[in-house]
Amino acid sequence: MKAMTVGEPEIREAVTMKEAIDAVRHAFVDLAGGEFEMPTRTALRDGQFLVMSAHHRSTASAMFKTLSLNFERKPAITGTVTWSETGRLDHLIADAGTVTALRTGAVVGVATDLLAPPEAGRLTLIGAGGQAPDQVRAVHAVRPLxxxxxxxxxxDRAQALVESLAPELPGVELLTSTDAGSAVREAEIVCCATNATSPLFPESALPAQVHVNAIGAYRPTMRELPDALLAGSTVVVDELDAILEESGEIIHALEAGAITRDALTELGAALTAPTADFGKRTVFKSVGVAVQDWAIARLLADKFLA
Known part of the structure; x- marks a missing residue:
């Protein structure tokens, strides 16, 4: 028995964003089908330490992730993802920061592919931190920008990000701003990846048709989106129990009476439902769930433990 350890360079070389998106999509379909045992994650010190796990019944495989978060340091996320399977003696240990960024980008790719208009190609990304590059890569993979x-x-941080992404985005117009309200006015897709505790823009700043992804706020004390946006949109969430416990936006909107629980659709259900008209404004809210990490870990195990 041995443990294969893989860091950021190996993960990035082994898994493309398209592969990650496809794997995460299939994982959410399996989640909707009852294939996973997935406890709500443990959060300590108001989310500075997180423990997540998922067991995939049909493959008898499991993923365990432990990490710490500190937005005052670089990298902000450190920890490990461990993969094991009853049919294999070896197990895999992967860098949690890289897996988290990749799987968070991938689920945004899944949601954007489902909810954004096919012709959408103007993206406004709010937040230029560690999660930001994979948000852009994932959207670009399903809706060429x-x-x-x-x-x-x-x-300067926004400029540094667009400069670093420029080689991956030939022919794409690259802009920067410090004003979220102005920057979303003509956006077709918006991605929010911040640690904000109050809405980043007013609902009135958005165009009549837009798809919004919000992945930054993962605790009840954090919010990126206004109640009015949630009230006037089709709202898809990653997993209802996790959202009701951890999403500041959803908790606030429910308590204010802006939305009801019946207005929330889980991503797995939306993916497996008959083709539907989601309306002109759509929102995907994610706090991050363990099946996403399982999906990336399985890809890595198949590549490194084959």
């Missing part, structure tokens, strides 16, 4: 605007309170 014509324009990218990166918004951050620190303009």
């Amino acid at each position: 014509r324009q990218l605007t990166v918004v951050d309170a620190a303009l």
